[in-house]
Amino acid sequence: MGSDDPWFREQYPLKHVAKQIFWTLAEGRVLRDAQSVLFTCEEERLRARGVFNGHPYKERVVLFGTADPEGDPERQKRDFISAFSELQGRKFLLFLSRIHPKKGCDLLLQAFAELAPELSSDLDLVIAGPDQVGWVPELQSLAQRLGIAARVHWPGMLKGDVKWGAFRSADALILPSHQENFGFVVAEAMACFTPVLVSNKVNIWREVEASGCGFVEPDSLDGTRNLIRRFIALPAEGRAEMASKARSGFLKYFDIEVTARDFARAIGFDSGAPLSSSVLIKND
Structure with missing residues (x-):
């Protein structure tokens, strides 16, 4: 989520207080209990650390991409x-x-x-x-x-x-x-x-x-x-x-082909693990 970036805490401090309460009562617990919380790049993972207090979670970076443009x-x-x-x-x-x-x-x-x-x-x-x-x-x-x-x-x-x-x-x-x-x-x-x-x-x-x-x-x-x-x-x-x-x-x-394979590895698809495993992707 974008709100996991410290920029939002600095720009909207009152809104951040409300989000901290929600994190403590609900969202943070969901992430704490997830098998992994996936971030789309290293910088996003690092900037999310410590934005909200409580409920530590397991982190993993998974490549995130887009389709190659078609046409002439x-x-x-x-x-x-x-x-x-x-x-x-x-x-x-x-x-x-x-x-x-x-x-x-x-x-x-x-x-x-x-x-x-x-x-x-x-x-x-x-x-x-x-x-x-x-x-x-x-x-x-x-x-x-x-x-x-x-x-x-x-x-x-x-x-x-x-x-x-x-x-x-x-x-x-x-x-x-x-x-x-x-x-x-x-x-x-x-x-x-x-x-x-x-x-x-x-x-x-x-x-x-x-x-x-x-x-x-x-x-x-x-x-x-x-x-x-x-x-x-x-x-x-x-x-x-x-x-x-x-x-x-x-x-x-x-490239979407590369990122799809990386995501498959993250959820255990290529290792026989069940696809029902709990995985959360933190991104806007």
Whole structure:
């Protein structure tokens, strides 16, 4: 559960008190009695420790992934550019997620604006995703004040081939989140040979770092600025190598075939243990 991350305790202390009571009376007991509590990555497991008091449980990390995107990559890129023709011939960094304060969109705008004099004039920023809290107008005003409004694009929520085309067309995915239980969009970008630039609050940052497919920095203005600066400093061959490692990292850590086998081992399916064994997966 996302509430097992200490970020929620810090941001919503009163709600955390209520959740602690529920944990003590009910949920914690269920986890205590489970054969295993499964976490989707190492960082998620570590951050969950000590968030709630009482009821220790047995931990295990099980790989968690997504299906490899289908379809013709070149057609998907054409579909994206056709839908957003203002990006024709432009390079761009892609933010693709819910537009929410915990995602660090304001940091991204500020960092991009501060680095604008260093950036190639044909490099833009695309901030895509559903705006569930009505934050976009405020962010657009911020971009205007920062003098980068003409270089920031707001395509809204992307789906299907247009979404995959956005991943494939981007120079890199950037996600400076303050809290991210897993980060599916990171795995999806990696599947599309797209380098990823993430904060160390995106819980699969360790896998990103191990894969060599991107950069990891703190979820701060300095950290977000460093993500962009480090990436644009790479020569063309360095970016190409990072793109190749993104795909390799996806196949190693996040491909659904790999993760399904890991889950089968966790529940004893491949060792003859009964499938009725109690297993809990802690994730949003």
